[in-house]
């Protein structure tokens with residue numbers, strides 16, 4: 001097992017990464033302060049992993065262990081589903097010392113985290129991510145929340161977990177499409193802050209897609225290390241943390257326009273990162289061969305390299321103007337300064353943005 005730390009002073013917490021961690025009672029217990037735990041999971045993950053987590057927790061005598069099993073999917077990441085968590089907490093009389101435990105992917109982690117941030121004005125929670133995307137990104141950093149019909153993650157809070165327990169063996173049951181979605185966020189770290197990792201990904205994408213355990217473990221650790229460093233510098237996104245949003249202004253527009261769940265978050269981010277890279281090329285920041293190499297890497301990872309065929313420029317713009325990074329009414333975008341370095345700008349010439357949005361499957365063409 002490898003242990004990384006998210007360094008936030010007296011709110012620092014560990015990220016445990018390894019195999020067989022779900023069963024290890026001693027990893028959970030130091031992070032459970034009271035006598036109650038509510039496991040939040042969904043109908044897909046519960047039959048696979050719920051009993052193992054319960055068995056581990058029940059080794060602590062006197063601990064009340066309850067569960068709530070939510071419907072599965074991005075379409076259920078909303079306030080209605082959140083209410084099912086509050087219902088369970090109240091019906092089972094959970095108090096302020098309770099601990100919530102998110103067992104599942106990013107949808108479960110974001111919703112469980114927001115329930116923890118808001119229940120009785122804030123209780124503890126633990127992240128047990130079971131998708132690649134949640135192990136490399138969503139379980140770390142304390143962004144929690146739910147979607148609104150008009151925008152992604154529009155209702156939420158920053159609320160850090162007590163620990164993150166990433167059992168990489170859970171990835172053995174993950175559908176191929178979800179593996180690819182997770183790889184999109186992995187590629188993101190290479191692009192925004194870690195060029196050597198980007199080169200490693202170019203050399204090792206076939207191993208990752210074949211779920212080589214060593215390659216996966218390395219990619220997860222390196223991704224978490226990168227994210228932990230950014231979060232430690234800027235927990236609430238007043239500056240550098242926004243770089244973790246590369247591709248997301250385009251990607252969130254795709255997700256909400258298509259209807260949540262039609263495009264997976266990672267798929268929309270994959271297409272969105274290529275749009276951001278196309279714009280970076282139009283701005284003269286990266287070369288045409290670098291743009292082509294990114295397209296090839298995304299394709300090798302099984303990710304889309306164009307947005308939805310039927311999405312118009314106006315469809316994009318009407319969604320992009322509600323992005324959380326908008327400042328003084330102006331869209332702010334994360335672009336590439338070069339491969340391995342991102343920049344945040346509201347100074348993009350409008351005609352270049354329109355060219356990118358119009359380019360469709362001809363990204364990278366004048």
Ligand SMILES: NC(=O)c1ccc[n+]([C@@H]2O[C@H](COP(=O)([O-])OP(=O)(O)OC[C@H]3O[C@@H](n4cnc5c(N)ncnc54)[C@H](O)[C@@H]3O)[C@@H](O)[C@H]2O)c1
Nearest residue numbers: 044105106107108130131133134137138143170173174265
């Ligand atoms: N908070 C953050 O910092 C952050 C970062 C990135 C993404 N997100 C959010 O995360 C969400 C996407 O997360 P995701 O990609 O994990 O999607 P997800 O949570 O929908 O999980 C993907 C699918 O895999 C299933 N699943 C989970 N674990 C499994 C396993 N081990 N075996 C088989 N099936 C399994 C789930 O039930 C679901 O059907 C989005 O809502 C996105 O906005 C948040």
Ligand SMILES: O=C(O)C(=O)C[C@@H](O)[C@H](O)[C@H](O)COP(=O)(O)O
Nearest residue numbers: 137141143152153241244245248324
């Ligand atoms: O942790 C962050 O910061 C991120 O931006 C990570 C993203 O991958 C993630 O999708 C996040 O939820 C997007 O945040 P939002 O503030 O744009 O909703």
Ligand SMILES: [Zn+2]
Nearest residue numbers: 185248265269
């Ligand atoms: Zn994301």
